[in-house]
Amino acid sequence: MRIELEDPNRKEDAIDKLVDGLEPVKNEKRTFKSEIAKMKSLGRKAGFQYFLDYYKWPVIIVIIAVIAVISIVHSVRMNSRPWIMELSIYNNAVDDDSSLDALSREFAEAEGLSLKDYQILFSADSYYNPDQMSEQQIATVTKFSAQIAAQELDIIGGDRTFLDDYGYGQEDSVYFADLQEVLPDAVFNRLNADGRIYWSKYTDKDGNVTGKYAAAINIENSRLTNEGGLLITPSYIGIAVNTQRLDTAVDFIIWNFGLEDLDTRSSDGGHTAIEAAGGSEAAENPLTGSETAADNASGSGS
Numbered sequence: 001m002r003i004e005l006e007d008p009n010r011k012e013d014a015i016d017k018l019v020d021g022l023e024p025v026k027n028e029k030r031t032f033k034s035e036i037a038k039m040k041s042l043g044r045k046a047g048f049q050y051f052l053d054y055y056k057w058p059v060i061i062v063i064i065a066v067i068a069v070i071s072i073v074h075s076v077r078m079n080s081r082p083w084i085m086e087l088s089i090y091n092n093a094v095d096d097d098s099s100l101d102a103l104s105r106e107f108a109e110a111e112g113l114s115l116k117d118y119q120i121l122f123s124a125d126s127y128y129n130p131d132q133m134s135e136q137q138i139a140t141v142t143k144f145s146a147q148i149a150a151q152e153l154d155i156i157g158g159d160r161t162f163l164d165d166y167g168y169g170q171e172d173s174v175y176f177a178d179l180q181e182v183l184p185d186a187v188f189n190r191l192n193a194d195g196r197i198y199w200s201k202y203t204d205k206d207g208n209v210t211g212k213y214a215a216a217i218n219i220e221n222s223r224l225t226n227e228g229g230l231l232i233t234p235s236y237i238g239i240a241v242n243t244q245r246l247d248t249a250v251d252f253i254i255w256n257f258g259l260e261d262l263d264t265r266s267s268d269g270g271h272t273a274i275e276a277a278g279g280s281e282a283a284e285n286p287l288t289g290s291e292t293a294a295d296n297a298s299g300s301g302s
Helices: 008-021 032-041 044-079 097-110 135-149 160-166 185-193 246-256 290-298
Strands: 083-090 119-126 155-158 197-203 209-218 236-239
Touching: 083 097, 083 135, 083 246, 097 119, 097 246, 119 135, 155 160, 155 246, 160 197, 185 197, 185 209, 236 246
Parallel strands: 083 119, 083 155
Antiparallel strands: 155 236, 197 209, 209 236
């Protein structure tokens, strides 16, 4: 007796012929239900082949379009969230960008605000050198000036070079707020007693010194260095003179240096977001040392 084995190629050819024979007629009215019924009638393999032949690319295009729309909507929504705060420190470096990002999230949590509804940005990746005005430097200066003009920045800072250029000058032209005027008295007095305050100078239009003001704070042994990973000290932060989020900027100064117990604003009906969030432990190792004391003294003359 002779046994013939089934040729798999003949089966494939039969499926192809079947699918070819079922090509939709141009004048045939096709509906979603009729096409589904047709694919079911062909069986799993032939039905899938029919789908690939006639509907693969339209479906792929629709999927791509849907993904693009979802991505755009998500991006617009995320970028339109109100800001908690923007911090920008120049002429520094971090050992790990994720550390600074984590610190920003921690501060948002301390403020009792979710990053699903708000956005926050801490950056320390820009460099400023007035003696080397390359294209990159011009771009850096232009961006910083534009951000200040647009009132985007809340906490600003950098090294002495940065402070001397943007914190020294006529009172209506410096970029730093007078911390003695905006911080609670107890907080300012503690920072000053610890030797952290950097005193800059006001001048008249001819460059003559007319007075001094508390422009910035040394960040050594604070959350920014101990947790945020900022590597270069001395470095300083202050509050942008035209910030639109002054209460939050003051919150950050208090939180960064662990001085929540000295915040008396709640008794005056002021901002209490940190207190509502439970505060945080005081920063360890308050700033000490002859180098910092000498550095501070060099900037405290009138």
